[in-house]
Amino acid sequence: MDTTNKMETVIELCNAIYNQLGPSHNECVYQKALVIELYNHGARSVEYEKHVPVFFKDTNGTTHTIGSERVDILAHFTNNVVLLELKAQTAGIREQTEIPQLKKYIKSLEVMNIVPTLSMIINFPQKPAPCVEHFVL
Numbered sequence: 013m014d015t016t017n018k019m020e021t022v023i024e025l026c027n028a029i030y031n032q033l034g035p036s037h038n039e040c041v042y043q044k045a046l047v048i049e050l051y052n053h054g055a056r057s058v059e060y061e062k063h064v065p066v067f068f069k070d071t072n073g074t075t076h077t078i079g080s081e082r083v084d085i086l087a088h089f090t091n092n093v094v095l096l097e098l099k100a101q102t103a104g105i106r107e108q109t110e111i112p113q114l115k116k117y118i119k120s121l122e123v124m125n126i127v128p129t130l131s132m133i134i135n136f137p138q139k140p141a142p143c144v145e146h147f148v149l
Contacts, residue, residue, distance in 0.1 A: 015130050018092050019148060025049045026134050026144045035138050039100040042136045043084060046096070050087045059086040064120035083117050086126070095121065095128035099135040105147050114149050 029045045047058050063080040070076065085096040097114050099105065110133050118131055135145040 015092060018089065018094060018130055019132065021053055022050075022094065022096065022130075022132060022134070023144070023146055025053065026136070026146070030136050030141075030144050035136070035140055037100060037136070039084075039098050039136070042100060043098055046085060046098070050085070050094075055087045055089055057088045059088075060084060062086050064117060065123065066120070067123070081117070081120070083121070086121070086128075092129045093126060095131040097131075097133045099133065100138060101135060102138040104137070105133050105135050105145050107147075111147065111149065114147075118149070 025046060026042075029042055029049065033041065033045065043060060047060055050058050062083045064083055065077045066079045066081055068076050068078045083095060084098045085094075087094040087096070095114070095117060097110065097117065099110065114131055114133055118128060121128060131149040133147040133149075137145065
């Protein structure tokens with residue numbers, strides 16, 4: 013399945029989950045439902061809360077791993093790796109915080125030889141809304 017179809021499928025799955033569960037849940041509730049649905053739609057594996065390293069280059073030029081952060085969902089399909097950063101907030105997707113966060117995860121994954129073919133931010137609005145918000149990088 014190509015990336016555009018995969019993106020549309022992810023958005024449809026998220027909207028179906030949101031329509032069934034509604035607003036006001038913690039992010040982890042939507043995350044668990046989405047993991048189930050990704051498997052139902054062909055994922056070979058789905059990693060959630062996957063630790064990715066945080067690197068720091070010191071003044072001598074030496075790179076250190078100084079900690080890790082967690083990717084919400086990394087789904088592996090036959091020809092695609094899908095990175096999903098989930099939100100459950102009223103404010104919506106904030107370009108100044110969420111997009112740099114997604115870019116940071118992509119960079120860390122690439123160091124691990126994992127190159128997402130699709131990277132998205134999905135917000136499950138905390139106030140009633142007709143659908144989820146999304147941003148594709």
